[in-house]
Amino acid sequence: MKFVDEATIAVEAGKGGDGCVSFRREKFIEKGGPDGGDGGHGGSIWVRADENVNTLIDYRYTRRYKAPNGEPGKGRDMTGRQGEDTTLVVPVGTTIIDADTEEVLADLREHEDIVKVVQGGHRGVGNTRFKSSTNRAPRQFTKGTLGESRNLRLELKVLADVGLLGLPNAGKSTLIRAVSAAKPKVADYPFTTLVPNLGVVRVDDMRSFVMADIPGLISGASEGAGLGIRFLKHLVRTRVLLHVVDLFPFDESTPAGNARIIADELMQFSPALEQRERWLVLNKIDMVPEEERQARIDSVIAELEWSGPVYVISALSKTGTDALMRDLMNWLEADREALAGDEDLREADQAHRDLVEQEARERIQMLHDQRRKNRRKDEDDDDDDDHDVEIIYAP
Ligand SMILES: Nc1nc2c(ncn2[C@@H]2O[C@H](COP(=O)(O)OP(=O)(O)OP(=O)(O)O)[C@@H](O)[C@H]2O)c(=O)[nH]1
């Protein structure tokens, strides 16, 4: 159950410059030989994969790309300037498809994989080239040819970089609405979100990441209660978890006690996942009277014995959300850079990811086995609806 990030763009290579017709004119030579230069080639367009780019969101903002034309040749045998090639940068894993023919042009699997998607026009040649013993004053030249143009569909199967974790009603969907174009339903009752939503958070040009909003977890989720476990597995491949805590629960519960429930469930589900980078996000600060704020914040931190990052926000009024997104982006970039430059770290990271996957798989398998055992024989055997959930995606 992956989701696909997509963008359709039009690319047009540059036209080749025309050749020039010109004759030398010098002081004492009345009519010199031909000296018309060639045109320059038109620029081509390439697409290159870069591991520092996370999503295709920038290609939804700018949809047309044109490489420069070659310049025409000039007299004095001057060749026209070439149109420079243009390179579009996309995330590793992007598939490039001709949108009109559905032909797959390339699958950029590795960092720095590169492919030419449209060829620049060929240059025309100037009249100098047509000079011969029988034709000393040629007036022939050729025109530059047009550059290729194409409509491309870029497709990327993405995994969420950041996962939201929290009790129902904590404000997870409100947060993803505040920071991306995803518009999941928000309501003042639990279990509003029934399927994961993914949104792209764009912090800056070429700086974006994917965030996953999953249904709320309840006590016993790791044992199969509620919607819990089938969505917990979507957090397995994320790089940062945001634990969203409601500072103003509408029932008798306390923010600190509620935060503990989620921390315990996470631990039950996968101790290795519990070790993943996780930030505490204390939400609905707007609801808490000024004088009570610090005490509530402190109580959650104490209950969790928390020493990691803490953010206090109001997802509804977007207070503190921009700063949180910027810090997430910076963290993701720094993490990637650290991994790129250190092989030992990379190995340790992969080993940890493998462990999380293994623990998650075992936990899910155990629950399946249990369910199967509990089921009476005459019941419908089709118990596995975990894999056909539709993900709702918004840029
Ligand atoms: N005052 C206030 N209300 C908020 C804030 N964030 C969310 N809410 C409200 O809290 C309720 C629940 O918000 P949701 O975003 O649906 O919560 P959720 O965590 O996605 O809940 P589930 O989908 O059920 O897991 C809604 O009524 C929101 O309007 C906030 O920062 N301040």
Ligand SMILES: [Mg+2]
């Ligand atoms: Mg929700």
